Amino acid sequence: MSDRMDKIMKELDLTSGSQKRKMKDRDLEQEQGDQSKEIMQSADNSFKIEDQTQKKLKTSDDIQDEYNNNYDGIQHDGVLTEKIGEQIVFINLEENKQQYQNKPVEIDDFLQFEEKLDKKEAEDGDLNIEPIIGKQADEKKVAPWASLRTLRIKNPLLRLHNEIIEITDYLSPTKQEHEIRLKSMERLKKILFDAVPGCEVKTFGSFSTELYLPNSDIDMVIVKDDIQNKQLYKKVADKIMNCEDIYENINLVTNAKVPIIKFVEKETQINFDISFNKEDGVKQLSEVKKGLELYPEMRYLIMVMKCVLRQRDLHETYSGGIGSFLLFCMILAFLRDLRRQYEKENRVQEIQNITLGEYLLKMFKFYGFFDVDNKRIIMHEGGAIVEKDIKDKRFSLLSPQDPTHDIGNSSFKIKEQVFPLFKNRFQFFTNYNFKQGESTLKYLVNPSNSAFTFQKEDK
Numbered sequence: 001m002s003d004r005m006d007k008i009m010k011e012l013d014l015t016s017g018s019q020k021r022k023m024k025d026r027d028l029e030q031e032q033g034d035q036s037k038e039i040m041q042s043a044d045n046s047f048k049i050e051d052q053t054q055k056k057l058k059t060s061d062d063i064q065d066e067y068n069n070n071y072d073g074i075q076h077d078g079v080l081t082e083k084i085g086e087q088i089v090f091i092n093l094e095e096n097k098q099q100y101q102n103k104p105v106e107i108d109d110f111l112q113f114e115e116k117l118d119k120k121e122a123e124d125g126d127l128n129i130e131p132i133i134g135k136q137a138d139e140k141k142v143a144p145w146a147s148l149r150t151l152r153i154k155n156p157l158l159r160l161h162n163e164i165i166e167i168t169d170y171l172s173p174t175k176q177e178h179e180i181r182l183k184s185m186e187r188l189k190k191i192l193f194d195a196v197p198g199c200e201v202k203t204f205g206s207f208s209t210e211l212y213l214p215n216s217d218i219d220m221v222i223v224k225d226d227i228q229n230k231q232l233y234k235k236v237a238d239k240i241m242n243c244e245d246i247y248e249n250i251n252l253v254t255n256a257k258v259p260i261i262k263f264v265e266k267e268t269q270i271n272f273d274i275s276f277n278k279e280d281g282v283k284q285l286s287e288v289k290k291g292l293e294l295y296p297e298m299r300y301l302i303m304v305m306k307c308v309l310r311q312r313d314l315h316e317t318y319s320g321g322i323g324s325f326l327l328f329c330m331i332l333a334f335l336r337d338l339r340r341q342y343e344k345e346n347r348v349q350e351i352q353n354i355t356l357g358e359y360l361l362k363m364f365k366f367y368g369f370f371d372v373d374n375k376r377i378i379m380h381e382g383g384a385i386v387e388k389d390i391k392d393k394r395f396s397l398l399s400p401q402d403p404t405h406d407i408g409n410s411s412f413k414i415k416e417q418v419f420p421l422f423k424n425r426f427q428f429f430t431n432y433n434f435k436q437g438e439s440t441l442k443y444l445v446n447p448s449n450s451a452f453t454f455q456k457e458d459k
Helices: 003-012 017-029 061-066 093-097 119-124 135-142 156-171 175-195 229-241 280-294 298-311 324-344 348-353 356-368 414-429
Strands: 055-058 073-076 079-084 087-092 200-204 217-223 247-253 260-265 271-276 375-378 384-387
Touching (some): 200 280, 217 280, 280 298, 298 356, 324 356
Parallel strands (some): 217 271
Antiparallel strands (some): 073 079, 375 384
């Protein structure tokens, strides 16, 4: 195998010594045959991602002096920077945003981070892909996000990279879909203003960042400082319950740390979550937007993980799952820790070569084997992983806005359900012999091999 792939496998602990010997024997036996049974095959020259995130390493004493430890990224001549140890990684945002410019794509090539798929080109255009029939046609039913080009990629790791980009594009809202939500929100605002004159209504969460799944909630908060929360809650609850011709599935969640009202608009089937006089979510938006700019890979990891958690009912904080902001913080903590590791090993320049598939597997390993009982994640001042003062069995992650607030502690399903899931999927992905022509990502987001949960019309 190539040095590049040997290094990846060593980092991920993909195979034992005996497994490596078996893989070597299998390579010799199948040199002219089906190469798809490799867990991760040797990558060709196209494996190296030259422009994947456009991250460039540079050290500057002048910029170091300007760096504020309380702020993770600074702007310098149009380039965002993030400190890693004693060095600064430069991320050219404009280059990140450039499209693929209709560059010809080889069958075994992979997508750039910012490429948008052209379905017509993929199915009957320049790629000369033969019509897929039989098993591959069935594969499109369980993995509708996967292009025919991607299903033809022999290397499972590169196939996974492509599929992560494609499912993000598939699940992300179109302009029309977002407009429908905006109109639904405006209709609700009029009702809320009628119920509580003079109040403020603000949105936050995934709706505001447009990182939401097709059936995700719209998070809103009503702010009226001169009315106590209980009174405010009752006013809104009474109003919504009297709008049964407009809303259904009204659920008054009063036993949560932050009481909310959940309901669905009948016309659009859009879900709403309303909270009261609690603006933490609104304040979190700046943190999320900053993180998305500093880490281009984060958007893709967030969308895939939202899908995974939602399918398993592990996405609601009030029921012990992982909410949007906690998920963002967990991914950010992982990416920071990974960068520190590479900096410590003098390998920072290799970060630009990490594929999305590698990021996903590394994150599963990071949290699948995380020492919940003894370790705590802190997010402020650049973040760190430290020892807990008192050992317990709850996941601990301190808010970047308020270091005294543990936003991970209430997610009581993390240790018993979420992290074991991550460990299970890490072990599966690093030991399964993927077949050519099948989706790799389906084993994470659609393991039942049935119709995909988040089916959408073709974009």
